[in-house]
Amino acid sequence: MSPRTLLALNWKMNKTPTEAQAWAQDLAAAYAPAEGVDLAVMAPAICLPALAANLPAGVSVGAQDVSAHAAGAYTGEISASMLVDVGARYAVVGHSERRDYQGETDAVVAAKAAQAQAHGLTPIVCVGEKLEVRERGEHVPFTLDQLRGSLRGVGPDVVVAYEPVWAIGTGKTATADDAEELAGAIRGLLSELYGDQASNLRVLYGGSVKPDNIASICAQPNVDGALVGGASLKVADVLGMNDALK
Template identity: 65%
Template sequence: MPQNLLALNWKMNKTPSEAMKWAETLASQLPQTQAELAILAPAIDLPALAQKLNGSSVGWGAQDISQHESGAYTGEISAAMLGDVGAKYAIVGHSERRLYQSESSQIVASKAAAAINGGIVPIICVGEGLDVREKGEQVPFTLDQLRDSLSQVPVLRADQMVVAYEPVWAIGTGKTATAQDAGEMADAIRDALRGLYREYAGDVRILYGGSVKPGNIAEICAQPNVNGALVGGASLDVESVVGLAQALA
């Protein structure tokens, strides 16, 4: 059974100085937990997190990564750049980037491959909108998106990625899929991974993301194929993060 991962997505929040203060506070309050913690911060915050968290049990990473190694791609951040500041993870294909930056699953697949080739673990996000859920088509929709997003990740690299299921209708809305909903989708994702990666499918951690809070994370992560959570709003407050970690202790 893979170790639970608590991936904290700050989105576009916290300046570098705020990130340093947040990391200092977390380091002084972090409880014993069986989960791995990783902060997914704006790229500009990563040097500050590296300064404060280096040598601790808490990892850090980015909210996006370029599909290119280097070159004339203004504004892009490469895997090598992230690695140089100690980043371990990068989110790819978050629903907000698929929506606002029109990222296709093909682009997501290229970013996932670039991350793995550069020594960064991609957290590959998939999930359905409310219209799909209301039609009862959430499983085939999400699995199609998953297969397309993994099209450039070879079998022998499966253990170097994470998959996050985030029902778009539950992100930042206060609505949360039930633990049963999360578990059923995680089961379907695991079955799809077995078809793609055979015996290596069990090495892939599957996260749930969508209005996760200290009060619901334990029940969600008790589902057999849920191996942690991708947390948005609740990740911004240290007290809340401590509560999430304690719930997984």
């Protein structure tokens, strides 16, 4: 049996708690769940309580990052237990923006994913290549090496998001076949790491996903949903993507 589709919305650094509350209330007024589809909102940590209190039943919340440490003298960090306490179910780790801007390595990503799992969060582990890697034809081995390092010491309760860096926020989108090529390769690595459990793990595609392309991407055999950036900010776009998956 294929896993349920996951529509994971990554707000990035957008929306105040007040705006998040209004967004959640607007969604609740119009949202009709799509059969077999889970919806989750990855918001700034400060917005999570407002979301958890106002989102419609069945819609989950998650964080955009999590500390690699359980507690202690790590000023500015937010621990997995803190996120769980405000209702989070997921935590994104290893997004390309954090790898680039904060210099996060695969080892750091793996430590964060393991810390998330230790406290009951499901990590969404992001991997993907830059344009020059794809142009050299090395996108598959590069992404698999990145994923292998990012899952070292991490258990099978994980979601993997393939996000080609060249397609994030650029308006460029990998084709459905491109997404499937990497998703299939990722599934193979997950089988190598986790055996039969890999068939139940979700592999998402991310990168300029919109209401008009999400259905063709998610129709691919090894693509189990999407990690959506810009199109996640407007309720109308979210409803359009949800409807496209019905």
